[in-house]
Amino acid sequence: MPQFVLKELLEQNAYPGRGIVLGRTEDGAKAVIAYFIMGRSENSRNRVFVEEGQGIRTQAHDPSKMKDPSLIIYAPVRVLNDVTIVTNGDQTDTIYDFMAEGKTFEDSLRSRTFEPDDPNFTPRISGIVLPNGDYRLSILKSADGNSASARRYFFEYSDTLAGQGHFIHTYRCDGNPIPSFEGEPEQVAISGNIDEFTELVWNSLNADNKVSLFTRYIDLATGATETRIINKNN
Numbered sequence: 634m635p636q637f638v639l640k641e642l643l644e645q646n647a648y649p650g651r652g653i654v655l656g657r658t659e660d661g662a663k664a665v666i667a668y669f670i671m672g673r674s675e676n677s678r679n680r681v682f683v684e685e686g687q688g689i690r691t692q693a694h695d696p697s698k699m700k701d702p703s704l705i706i707y708a709p710v711r712v713l714n715d716v717t718i719v720t721n722g723d724q725t726d727t728i729y730d731f732m733a734e735g736k737t738f739e740d741s742l743r744s745r746t747f748e749p750d751d752p753n754f755t756p757r758i759s760g761i762v763l764p765n766g767d768y769r770l771s772i773l774k775s776a777d778g779n780s781a782s783a784r785r786y787f788f789e790y791s792d793t794l795a796g797q798g799h800f801i802h803t804y805r806c807d808g809n810p811i812p813s814f815e816g817e818p819e820q821v822a823i824s825g826n827i828d829e830f831t832e833l834v835w836n837s838l839n840a841d842n843k844v845s846l847f848t849r850y851i852d853l854a855t856g857a858t859e860t861r862i863i864n865k866n867n
Contacts, residue, residue: 639821643837648807651721655768656798656823664766664851671842676700681864682845687712694866720759746783752810798823831861
């Protein structure tokens with residue numbers, strides 16, 4: 634599988650939608666997480682990330698302009714014991730609740746499906762990072778835009794490699810309706826400290842459509858975390 638340059642993937646796609654990157658630093662010592670949101674409508678763009686406990690949630694930048702909170706107000710990141718959960722919707726809570734009961738990441742997502750935003754039927758993308766740096770990703774999507782059929786894909790990455798990550802996003806590109814992501818998560822190179830990585834991702838996202846970015850580095854030896862949040866709406 635080829636290894637892509639994350640900067641190029643982002644710069645060449647004006648609207649990947651929401652995206653998750655999971656991986657490992659070049660020295661192998663830290664797990665890497667990035668989650669970003671983008672928007673085309675005023676409602677989607679009227680958001681910020683705010684810290685909540687060990688994770689984050691979305692909230693309206695200007696509450697007076699919020700038209701419909703469904704699908705856009707949720708907790709993208711939560712931590713259960715030493716497992717970090719990151720998703721593009723309220724399935725974060727589903728994963729958290731299922732895993733708290735001893736069930737699996739896959740069990741939780743088999744109870745969910747894609748978003749009901751006809752005609753896009755936006756995929757639900759989800760990931761977890763384990764304390765040893767291994768991670769899993771998933772995408773729940775319609776059958777090529779047919780809402781009568783759901784397709785659930787799971788990807789498991791064990792013995793993860795230093796300097797490597799995987800990137801999954803909701804949309805293949807811009808469009809109307811917007812075409813869903815296809816294939817396996819894209820294998821990408823990971824480099825730099827958290828500030829360099831955060832800057833690379835943020836500066837590579839389309840300037841008109843980007844909304845917010847969350848990044849986190851987790852020290853695999855100690856569990857210590859470093860977190861950065863950037864909101865276009867400051």
